[in-house]
Amino acid sequence: xxxxxxxxxxxxxxxxxxxxxxxxxxxxxxxxxxxxxxxxxxxxxxxxxxxxxxxxxxxxxxxxxxxxxxxxxxxxxxxxxxxxxxxxxxxxxxxxxxxxxxxxxxxxxxxxxxxxxxxxxxxxxxxxxxxxxxxxxxxxxxxxxxxxxxxxxxxxxxxxxxxxxxxxxxxxxxxxxxxxxxxxxxxxxxxxxxxxxxxxxxxxxxxxxxxxxxxxxxxxxxxxxxxxxxxxxxxxxxxxxxxxxxxxxxxxxxxxxxxxxxxxxxxxxxxxxxxxxxxxxxxxxxxxxxxxxxxxxxxxxxxxxxxxxxxxxxxxxxxxxxxxxxxxxxxxxxxxxxxxxxxx
Numbered sequence: 001x002x003x004x005x006x007x008x009x010x011x012x013x014x015x016x017x018x019x020x021x022x023x024x025x026x027x028x029x030x031x032x033x034x035x036x037x038x039x040x041x042x043x044x045x046x047x048x049x050x051x052x053x054x055x056x057x058x059x060x061x062x063x064x065x066x067x068x069x070x071x072x073x074x075x076x077x078x079x080x081x082x083x084x085x086x087x088x089x090x091x092x093x094x095x096x097x098x099x100x101x102x103x104x105x106x107x108x109x110x111x112x113x114x115x116x117x118x119x120x121x122x123x124x125x126x127x128x129x130x131x132x133x134x135x136x137x138x139x140x141x142x143x144x145x146x147x148x149x150x151x152x153x154x155x156x157x158x159x160x161x162x163x164x165x166x167x168x169x170x171x172x173x174x175x176x177x178x179x180x181x182x183x184x185x186x187x188x189x190x191x192x193x194x195x196x197x198x199x200x201x202x203x204x205x206x207x208x209x210x211x212x213x214x215x216x217x218x219x220x221x222x223x224x225x226x227x228x229x230x231x232x233x234x235x236x237x238x239x240x241x242x243x244x245x246x247x248x249x250x251x252x253x254x255x256x257x258x259x260x261x262x263x264x265x266x267x268x269x270x271x272x273x274x275x276x277x278x279x280x281x282x283x284x285x286x287x288x289x290x291x292x293x294x295x296x297x298x299x300x301x302x303x304x305x306x307x308x309x310x311x312x313x314x315x316x317x318x319x320x321x322x323x324x325x326x327x328x329x330x331x332x333x334x335x336x337x338x339x340x341x342x343x344x
Contacts, residue, residue, distance in 0.1 A: 006124025009099045009158075010340055011114045012086055012133045012253050013143045016106030017076040021067040027060035035076060038142040055191060060232045063298075079104070081295035082116060082131070085327035085336065092337045097344075105130075105139075111146050111303045125159045127343045129336065131294050133172065135165040136199055137207060161343045164229070167238045172337035176291060177245040178331060179323050184246070187319065189287040191278055194239040194306055196292040198257035198266040199231055215267060232257075232267045234340035238291050254278075258308075259299055275308060279315035286312065288322045294332065296325040 005207040018029040034040055042050070067076075074080040086102040093100065099121050103114035117128055130143040144162050151157050166172050183189075204213055212226040213219060218225070220236040227233035239255045239281045242248075256274040260266040278286065288308070290300045300322065326332035 001088050005101050006158075007121060008097060008340075009118030009121060009123035009126040010089075010101065011111070011118065011126060011128045011147075012082065012100070012102045012131060013111060013114075013128060014078060014082045014102070015139065015297075016104035017078045017297070018064075018067060019107060020075075021064050021071050023060050023064045027056050029054045029107050030063065032061055035105075036138075036142055038145060039138045041137075041200075041206070066298055069306065070296075070298060072255060076338055077301065078295050078296075078297040078326065081325070081327040085131075085295070085333060088328050088330075089336050089340070091332060093340065098340065101119070104234055105143055105146065106107070110178060112145070112150050115150055119140040119154065123158060125161065125344075126305070126333055127161045127163070127340055129163045129339055132169050132292070132315060133165060133294065134196070134231050134238065134292060135229050136182050137203060138199060140164060163335065163339055163343060166339060167234050167340065169335050171331050171338060172326075173241055173245050174175060175322070175326050175329045175331035175335060176242055176289065179326070180242075180246050180287070180289065183321055183323060187285065187287070187321065189285045189319070189321075190252060191283045191286045192243070192246075192253050193271075193274065193278075193286055193288045194235075194242070194253070194255045195258050195271045195288055195308075196235040196238075196255070197299060198260045198270070200262075201265045201267055202258040204230060205230055235292065242289065242291065257268040258303060271304075271308060272311065275312050276315065279312065279317055285318055285319040286317065286321070288320065290322070290325065294326045296327060300325055 005025055016029065016033060018025040031051060034055055035047060040047050070077055082102050086100055090100045099118060101114040101117050103109050103111045105111065128143065128147055130140040132139040150159060204215060207229055209226045213230050215232065220233040223233055223237040236255055239253065243253050254274055256269045256271040257267050258271040260270060288304055290304055293300050305322040312320045
């Protein structure tokens with residue numbers, strides 16, 4: 001037995017954000033993000049042409065305007081909410097045992113910088129928690145890939161543990177329950193919409209176990225060992241768990257997917273299509289959850305909270321309320337601390 005008790009390093013990793021709302025900074029972020037072969041999974045040369053000659057040049061100015069809608073005096077909400085989470089987890093756990101750092105998969109603070117701090121502290125073990133509740137190759141998988149790319153260059157590699165997902169952790173569910181109930185106490189809704197970030201269908205099929213994934217509601221109606229890493233199945237599973245916690249009538253609950261890019265088919269149903277169906281069916285009051293995100297960001301605050309709301313109101317809807325992300329909610333902080341304990 002080793003008589004030296006080395007500290008345990010923890011790296012909390014979120015997606016990333018531009019350094020500012022300037023078009024050059026947004027373009028830089030988009031290039032790094034979209035050049036990741038797990039995000040756009042096409043041959044490298046084709047990806048380079050697509051990102052550098054089409055997407056980044058034309059999308060950056062528009063995205064910069066969108067980022068300005070949510071930027072605050074503290075900068076990017078995704079960044080400072082993750083910083084707040086890190087700080088609260090530090091307060092909750094003993095500094096004699098743990099060293100807690102945070103990073104962004106893209107841009108700053110980088111995973112390389114976060115790991116360098118843990119390496120400098122000579123930790124005996126590293127726990128990496130990608131802050132994405134549902135596993136996907138383009139998010140969690142990319143974090144694992146990047147961490148191992150960096151760590152494999154080290155002379156001494158400590159034990160490294162990754163948290164793949166945490167969709168059914170009791171405190172994760174309780175945190176969402178707490179936030180949702182605050183809205184439900186004040187308003188009576190006729191629809192509860194769970195909108196998740198989308199993925200291309202081809203990425204789901206690539207990860208299918210024994211060709212189990214059929215990308216339909218029958219396939220995703222249960223969560224089992226064959227679809228445990230299917231992003232779509234995990235999303236529907238999250239909806240079912242949260243609906244049970246909140247005692248939501250099944251006929252009022254819908255799951256959908258947002259943020260699709262390009263012309264290839266993405267997992268369905270699409271959120272914007274569901275909004276039209278809701279309006280056509282006379283639904284007037286909608287409460288929206290975005291459980292694929294644990295910190296408010298462009299996809300929650302602007303896309304769901306503003307753009308989809310405008311669309312719904314224009315189609316005749318009356319109320320469109322977005323439940324904020326977990327951010328640094330105390331139960332969410334307790335969830336992260338427990339994930340660390342479990343994996344220590």
